[in-house]
Amino acid sequence: MKMFVRFRRAIVLMCLLGMLLPTTAVFAYNYTVVSGDSLYSISEKTGVGIEKIKAANSLSGDLLHPGQVLNIPDGKSTTAASKPAAPQAKDASATYTVKPGDSLYVIAQKYNLRLEVLMLANSLSGTLIYPGQQLIVPIAATRSATPMAVEVSRSAKRPVIPCTDEDLDLLARLVTAEAGGEPMEAQVGVAAVVINRVQSNLFPDTIRDVIYAPNQFSPVRNGWINRPATETAIQAAKAALYGSDPTNGALYFFDNSTKNSFLRSLPVSANYGHMIYAKR
Incomplete structure (x- = not known):
């Protein structure tokens, strides 16, 4: 009888402990801090508030260091005594x-x-x-x-303009020469400008004629257009050919170091990395 009473007390105690277990945060994914990051910039990138990020990582201050791994919460919480977490993870x-x-x-x-x-x-x-x-x-x-x-x-059933394999290769080589080290949006943007020109009545009506028009693209003048295209540039060219235009219809692009007064006078429509995109 005494053994039964002790067993019952143990069960009750375990239940109480389960009810008192603290809630734990559910994390959507991890983020590795890179040079130049701040809690503010990470909050802007992820859409998660600064205080939530600090709480999820037990941060008392705002100091971060490159290589630091942060838990990015999804804003939900669960308890150890609640239903299994597997469906939430799924x-x-x-x-x-x-x-x-x-x-x-x-x-x-x-x-x-x-x-x-x-x-x-x-x-x-x-x-x-x-x-x-x-x-x-x-x-x-x-x-x-x-x-x-x-x-x-x-x-995506067909390109927005007629395009041969040679056109795609030429477009990707221009992207490589003009924006090879830039973010993906910038590379898609270079290809999109060419396509926008083909569609405009202000420029020639083929990819080749737009790219080789006199005094338009420096890689044509310095020979860089003949360098092989990178895989990323090929993907960027395909994205633009099938309708992606992160430039909002731009007809011009230039990097932020240019001193060309004509280009600088144009209304800017987008900016990615060091690349600036403009309309007429």
């Missing part, structure tokens, strides 16, 4: 298998994500991806993914 993200011709920029657009968020979720330091690669897609930005995917699929 709902926290979706997966996407990279297909031939995909680029990180196009995938981000498809799921209505900022490129930086997709890179953070997959701990990517660059934009290069390969067919068959599994990417994590944060669930917070996938609510409108289905209609977006349908729209992209419909518009």
Whole structure:
């Protein structure tokens, strides 16, 4: 009888302890701090408040250092005594298998994500991806993914302008020469400017004629246009050919060191990395 009473007391005690266990944060993904980062810039990139990031990482101050790994919370919480966390982990993200011709920029657009968020979720330091690669897609930005995917699929049946394999290669070589070291948006932007010119009545009506028009692109003059295209530049050229235009219809681009008074007088439509895009 005494043994039964002791057993019952032990069960009650275990239940009470389970009810008193503290809540623990649910983390959406990790972020590795790079040079130049601050809590403010990371908050802007991830959409998570500074105080939430500090609380999730037990930070008493604002000092960060390159290489530091931060837990990025998803704003939800759970308890050790609640239902199993597996369904939450499953709902926290979706997966996407990279297909031939995909680029990180196009995938981000498809799921209505900022490129930086997709890179953070997959701990990517660059934009290069390969067919068959599994990417994590944060669930917070996938609510409108289905209609977006349908729209992209419909518009991606054919390029927005006629294009041969030679045109694609030439366009990608121009992207490599003009913006090879720039972010993916900047590279797509260079290709988009060429395509916008083809569609404009102010410029020639083929990719080749636009690129080789007199006194338009310095890589044509200095011979850099003949260098092989990078894989990233090819992806950027394809993205632009199938409708991506992060420049908002720009007809010109230049880097932020240019002193050309004509280019500087144009209304700016976008800015990525060191590249500036302008309309007429």
